Amino acid sequence: MNQPFCSPVKALRSVLDAAALLPSPSPETIPLEAACGRIAAADLCARMDQPPFDRSPLDGYALHSADTAGASRENPVTLPVVMKLYAGDAPAAALPAGCAARIMTGAPLPEGADCVLMQELTDSGEETVQLYAAVKPLQNVVFRGEDVAAGAVIAPAGTVLSPAHLGVLAGQGYAEVTVCRPLTVGILSTGSELLEPGAPWAPGKIYDANGIQNAARLRQLGFAVERQQCSDDPEVITGKMQELLTRCDAVITSGGVSVGQKDYLPLVLEKLGAQLLVEGVAQKPGSPMLAATLNGKLVFCLSGNPFAAAATLEQYAIPALLRAAGRREESCLPARTVCTLTNGFSKPSKGNRYLRATACGGKVTLPGAGSTEVHSSGALSAMMGCNCLVEIPAGSGPVEPGMEVEVLCFVQ
Incomplete structure (x- = not known):
């Protein structure tokens, strides 16, 4: 041959x-919690907007922005507090103009409210509240679908599912996912x-x-x-x-x-x-x-x-x-990057040569202080701790510390 x-x-x-x-x-369906590191067998898409409603990103008061005009510490605006909303509550009614809703982080905004004022800019009142700052329309609001819109592809087929993917999928109500066997x-x-x-x-x-x-x-x-x-x-x-x-x-x-x-x-x-x-x-x-x-x-x-x-x-x-x-x-491919050698290799390379190495922070170090014996094909111990290969093109001479070289990082 x-x-x-x-x-x-x-x-x-x-x-x-x-x-x-x-x-x-072949595909198989497994619990979401067991899917980290597995490969999505088909596109995994958002089933709903995330967040599924406009919500508050902080503790404070949901308001009509027009009601806050001119508010300051010297001239506070006082409003009645007509409802209190915690994360997990569903507003029972719209917020009337001229009123405030006490609201906590993650709680949905009541209909009519178009902004949130952080409690540090108020007197934190429970029945009435003094506002010490004006708020612009849509200020301090996390909008429905702002993170993920319904129908968006979260993980295309062929994606290796990471903990972050699993978190987003859990937020969509996925209990199981279909992955490649x-x-x-x-x-x-x-x-x-x-x-x-x-x-x-x-x-x-x-x-x-x-x-x-x-x-x-x-x-x-x-x-x-x-x-x-x-x-x-x-x-x-x-x-x-x-x-x-x-x-x-x-x-x-x-x-x-x-x-x-x-x-x-x-x-x-x-x-x-x-x-x-x-x-x-x-x-x-x-x-x-x-x-x-x-x-x-x-x-x-x-x-x-x-x-x-x-x-x-x-x-x-x-x-x-x-x-x-x-x-x-x-x-699937080793990521390619350019790093600076911290030590050298004394042999010329008539053909393409690959040296085991450790890359970190833009620098790459050959084991054994560049000793050519360490890089023998039969030597195994020098692989310990290595995370990449240094590529030396055909026709290159010895490589010296400080030279920039192409590095192939092992696939993860």
Whole structure:
């Protein structure tokens, strides 16, 4: 299988387009309180104006503005108080001209009232009230529908529902919402050297870090995960892949994608009749990555090197899987920003290079004080605490502290 490596931009576009063509996830209706982080399956719209009536934003007096003309501390206007309104009350009558209504924060304005005077500008009277300031029409009123108008789209289909979305939906009386069923992703770590964490260590063996890390990252984003591992045997890998594809919506493998004697994933994909989307990416790390569709499902085959697997998971697999899960495309992509390096990296970059890093406050720091050894594809510990990748374009020389660089922030 040849590998005409494509650009990172083309690789991402290919997998996003393939994900968008897959069948939409099936919807399910769940309690609103359980919906944080879930993806709206259809537009969620306002059922009513919010607020549903004109209301007072403060404690004071609802008035006819014309009755306050000329009021001051030196020449107060005195009015009878004919009603008292608390939040939750419904006014029983209109407010007559020449009268005041004692009103509390959140209470509805009675018909006829067109303003509210804060109690600090009055004598706080209960039967009569002295007004120490004039009020303009519509002053200190929160109007019906000012926050959300009936029929407005609160969360378009594909939106990841946040606590704020849930609060607005609760204000509309939603007790349940329809969301996309979470996708299940099969994680298959390949390699005869791998041991399951917890098994006794043996010479020549290593524990399966990739499977655990990749599964944890996908669970963090709301996916269900089934994780397995197997030896470097093409028949075993084929069987495991077929098994996972019967139960899962997508599969991600690690290991076996390069040109070694036991790198069997290209052969397995060919044997299974997969349609290749990406056959290698022109970048470091993770250049051997494969992406395909198989039986209407996405398959990503990542490098066995831990950082290479982590980087390509973030750059390609996660955006495509989130798109397949129902998210709007713009929320699937790593956010791009420009930051200033606090330390450097001494190697030139013949091809596109991605370095793990931590971005904060417009600055970005490479782990290990820029040590090139820390950025080896096989080094895993330097990923701890990182929240982004620094993109160094092909043909760049060493990067120095103070340089501005493009940063890809991990999707949340």
